[in-house]
Amino acid sequence: MQSPERNLYVVKRLLGHANITSTLEYIDESVDNLRDILEAELM
Known part of the structure; x- marks a missing residue:
């Protein structure tokens, strides 16, 4: 499982945001x- 910080950068890129x-x-x-x-999503 990737760290949340990495996922934020993926979301940033997908949304086309110039700034995090x-x-x-x-x-x-x-x-x-x-x-x-x-916790609810992972169960």
Whole structure:
């Protein structure tokens, strides 16, 4: 499984963002919420 940082750069490229900051705006700031989503997807 790739690290999340690598996946962000793939998403950045797919969305055509010039700056990673634009891509990061799509990321939920709640780490707990992200953990819950990831755990649900991986089970």
